[in-house]
Amino acid sequence: MPLLQVESLTKRFYIDHLQREIEVFASLTFTLESGQFILIGGPNGVGKSSLLRCLYRTYIPTSGRALFTSTQGEIDLAHAADVDIALLRREELGFVTQFLRPRPRVSALELVAEPLVDGGMMWDEAIEQAKGMLSSFGLKHELWSAYPTTFSGGEQQKVNLARALIAPRRLLLLDEPTASLDANTRQSLQTRLAELKMQGVAMIGVFHHPEDIHHLIDDEIRLTVPQKDIEHVVD
Amino acid sequence: MLAISNHQSSQPFDAPRLVTTAPLVRATGLTKRYGSIEAVAGVDVEAYPGEVLGIVGESGSGKSTVLRLLNLEEMPDTGAYMLNTPTLAGKNLYDLDRFARREVQILSIGVVYQNPHLGLRMRFTSSGNVAERLLLTGERTFATLRQAARDSLAISEFPLNRMDDPPRVLSGGMQQRVQLAKALALKPALLLLDEPTTGLDVSVQALVLDTLKHLQRERKMTIVLVSHDLGVIRTLADRVMVMRHGRVVEQGLTDQILEDPQDAYTQQLVHAKL
Numbered sequence: 098m099p100l101l102q103v104e105s106l107t108k109r110f111y112i113d114h115l116q117r118e119i120e121v122f123a124s125l126t127f128t129l130e131s132g133q134f135i136l137i138g139g140p141n142g143v144g145k146s147s148l149l150r151c152l153y154r155t156y157i158p159t160s161g162r163a164l165f166t167s168t169q170g171e172i173d174l175a176h177a178a179d180v181d182i183a184l185l186r187r188e189e190l191g192f193v194t195q196f197l198r199p200r201p202r203v204s205a206l207e208l209v210a211e212p213l214v215d216g217g218m219m220w221d222e223a224i225e226q227a228k229g230m231l232s233s234f235g236l237k238h239e240l241w242s243a244y245p246t247t248f249s250g251g252e253q254q255k256v257n258l259a260r261a262l263i264a265p266r267r268l269l270l271l272d273e274p275t276a277s278l279d280a281n282t283r284q285s286l287q288t289r290l291a292e293l294k295m296q297g298v299a300m301i302g303v304f305h306h307p308e309d310i311h312h313l314i315d316d317e318i319r320l321t322v323p324q325k326d327i328e329h330v331v332d
Numbered sequence: 333m334l335a336i337s338n339h340q341s342s343q344p345f346d347a348p349r350l351v352t353t354a355p356l357v358r359a360t361g362l363t364k365r366y367g368s369i370e371a372v373a374g375v376d377v378e379a380y381p382g383e384v385l386g387i388v389g390e391s392g393s394g395k396s397t398v399l400r401l402l403n404l405e406e407m408p409d410t411g412a413y414m415l416n417t418p419t420l421a422g423k424n425l426y427d428l429d430r431f432a433r434r435e436v437q438i439l440s441i442g443v444v445y446q447n448p449h450l451g452l453r454m455r456f457t458s459s460g461n462v463a464e465r466l467l468l469t470g471e472r473t474f475a476t477l478r479q480a481a482r483d484s485l486a487i488s489e490f491p492l493n494r495m496d497d498p499p500r501v502l503s504g505g506m507q508q509r510v511q512l513a514k515a516l517a518l519k520p521a522l523l524l525l526d527e528p529t530t531g532l533d534v535s536v537q538a539l540v541l542d543t544l545k546h547l548q549r550e551r552k553m554t555i556v557l558v559s560h561d562l563g564v565i566r567t568l569a570d571r572v573m574v575m576r577h578g579r580v581v582e583q584g585l586t587d588q589i590l591e592d593p594q595d596a597y598t599q600q601l602v603h604a605k606l
Contacts (some may be wrong), residue, residue, distance in 0.1 A: 110592070112597075112599070113596035113599050114599070114600070138387060138560075150591070150592075154585060154588060155585075155588055155589065155591050156591065156592040157344075157584075157588060157592055161533045168349065169350050170349070170350070172350060176344070176346050177345065177346060177347055177349070178345050178346055178347060178348040178351070178573055179351075179583075179584055179585050179588075180346050180348050180351045180380055180383070180571075181346075181347065181349060181350040181584065182352055182585060183383075183570055183571070184350050184351050185350070190370065200538070200542060200545070200567070201535075201538040201539070201542060202539060202542050203539070203542065211549070214549055215549070220503075247522070279410075286453070317523065
């Protein structure tokens, strides 16, 4: 059984004050295996990020199914109860963007350790792992206990990636995480993603510059504007 | 193409399958009238152990009434309310007599109000306010009371050198911390927060929110949070119920409600704030 089986997934927004529906993508069907990396390609505005958000359930799919083989059995991400989705987000599903949401008076180490603590780990152990993750993304040691609200954009990105990629996940949704990264951070990200892929983590990614991660890509799904059909380009 | 899919607020989702624990809070069919005003009109509330449930809506939406019903401060006209704790499981709390209800209120529910005057005796010491909760359970040893008050104030990140100051001489943010310490003193199963940071300076608000967030992580507490402030909801809540005119118009995961609201009213609310 594949890790994820997406069947005829469709998303439309209904905007009440405009009294109209906006079609984002329609009838997407594809499967994803553990350890597989699928790139979502296509021009701006064809719904690449929206597809990721539908799978994470930040958006509610309008129709179709997304059957996910969780460790606790198969579940349809398009129809699962909110509390089940919340559980999967704590344990199996990850979403990686380029933006950090720092909170006042919460240190970089704590921010990075939090996903582990939410998954049930003790703080001490989580903080130890967070140190390893921050150093692999090259955040200066003297900033670890500082508050990222005051960090530069580049430093925030390092914290963000460390936080997004620290906890074990079975499916990672990557929404342009390499956009505007400096060369070193991009390199650390590539290394980390390759490592996770080796461990069997499946990934679906939107990348402005797919050459950053070309060696990881197993398949590409290209969304197109008019009919929004999909074609498999790489195989 | 028009007039479709605006009805998804009637929960299109399956029943939970991965989460097998029962909700800690299960209230069904709550209604409450004040004269001709229907303040709450058929509301169900479910909160799972360790979950933060947000309730948003404008003034007059009925959200604070729901919180008072959950705090057993008021009785609904109709409805049932169960707390799934070892001692209370299976009982409709609205069927209890008022002494038994008072006991549930003291032992199992903590509350923080927007207005500290509702939750605190402003002229008693802060430590005394907190210790009072333990007095209600029959604890009489001074040292024990004082230590419990100190512990509870400490986890609420209240400055302990001021623990004997009365709340009336404290700042708004510190008064909220005293309320929080009082609410947590008996380790309640359920914490209710009614606009806990409304009216505080933005910087103080951030600190109080941070304390709440921290506590929630450490103690895996079940919280029902009422706020009109979507920023507060985004920071704290796992799930959100949107109320209007006494009814729930939509509920969902917090990021989904804020980024893909289905109901016309929620769309308006979200776009007005962001």
